[in-house]
Amino acid sequence: MNKYKVNINPEIPSKEKINQSKDFDKLLNNHNKMYKPYEVRKKMHKKRNYIMLIVSVVAVGLALFFSA
Amino acid sequence: MSIYHKSNIEINNELKDIEKARDNPRAFSVLYERYYHDIYLFVFRRVGSESNTQDVVSQVFIKAMTNIVKYEFRGLPFSSWLFRIASNEVNLFFRKSSKQRHVSLDNAGVDRLKQETTDLGLDTYLLASILERLKEKEVELLELRYFEGLSIKEVAAILEISESNVKVKTFRLLDKVRKLVLKEGIGNNE
Numbered sequence: 001m002n003k004y005k006v007n008i009n010p011e012i013p014s015k016e017k018i019n020q021s022k023d024f025d026k027l028l029n030n031h032n033k034m035y036k037p038y039e040v041r042k043k044m045h046k047k048r049n050y051i052m053l054i055v056s057v058v059a060v061g062l063a064l065f066f067s068a
Numbered sequence: 069m070s071i072y073h074k075s076n077i078e079i080n081n082e083l084k085d086i087e088k089a090r091d092n093p094r095a096f097s098v099l100y101e102r103y104y105h106d107i108y109l110f111v112f113r114r115v116g117s118e119s120n121t122q123d124v125v126s127q128v129f130i131k132a133m134t135n136i137v138k139y140e141f142r143g144l145p146f147s148s149w150l151f152r153i154a155s156n157e158v159n160l161f162f163r164k165s166s167k168q169r170h171v172s173l174d175n176a177g178v179d180r181l182k183q184e185t186t187d188l189g190l191d192t193y194l195l196a197s198i199l200e201r202l203k204e205k206e207v208e209l210l211e212l213r214y215f216e217g218l219s220i221k222e223v224a225a226i227l228e229i230s231e232s233n234v235k236v237k238t239f240r241l242l243d244k245v246r247k248l249v250l251k252e253g254i255g256n257n258e
Contacts, residue, residue: 002168002200003168003200003204004168004169004170004200004207005169005170005171006170006171006172006173006196007172008173008174008193009173009175010113010174013108013109013112013118017118018104018105018109019105021118022100022101022104024097026126027100027129028094028133030126030130031093031130031133031134032093034134
């Protein structure tokens with residue numbers, strides 16, 4: 001098979017036809033499906049860190065209370 | 069498809085559009101509307117079918133939307149960044165699909181190349197026959213510089229190489245085209 005398929009003076013799609021394929025809402029949806037989960041995971045990760053910090057402080061506090 | 073002919077006001081306005089798109093993906097629609105047509109044609113000339121073109125163009129704009137936070141203005145138009153993404157997505161499409169890469173030749177593009185090779189009697193069909201002997205990067209350079217008529221500066225921005233590098237590569241490519249045309253011409257006459 002040849003490396004390239006050469007099209008001589010090909011028929012270029014009209015502006016109207018190209019415009020028909022435009023769909024920004026679909027693009028935004030696809031972007032949100034790919035990107036938003038990452039954003040949500042980042043927020044969850046931050047939240048988890050705060051929770052771990054609070055739990056550690058409480059655990060240390062309780063340990064000190066009961067050892068006294 | 070000239071990407072450099074913008075006034076300072078247009079460039080500044082575009083930077084504001086980019087800033088808004090970074091903060092709010094919905095604001096990316098301004099850039100999408102502005103460049104969709106040119107990116108579509110850029111991809112179509114290389115991919116050939118409308119359905120594949122739509123898929124690749126979709127990927128181009130998703131990548132652009134996702135990575136716009138990383139875009140930095142370095143004196144080059146935003147469009148050259150988009151065309152770079154488009155070029156990468158076209159290459160990725162062919163690596164994944166093992167389909168044939170399309171090359172679109174039209175009279176205007178061939179005429180531009182003829183001006184650099186006046187002594188050869190180059191025509192569209194002769195050019196089509198020697199393309200097979202060129203590497204992908206060489207075909208890409210021919211497409212950008214001659215078939216799409218971009219300036220050296222524009223080509224350098226899309227390929228992310230210096231302008232002098234574009235000039236050197238173009239010089240070597242034209243030399244190779246001349247040798248292939250002469251060889252082909254001798255072969256046809258035998």
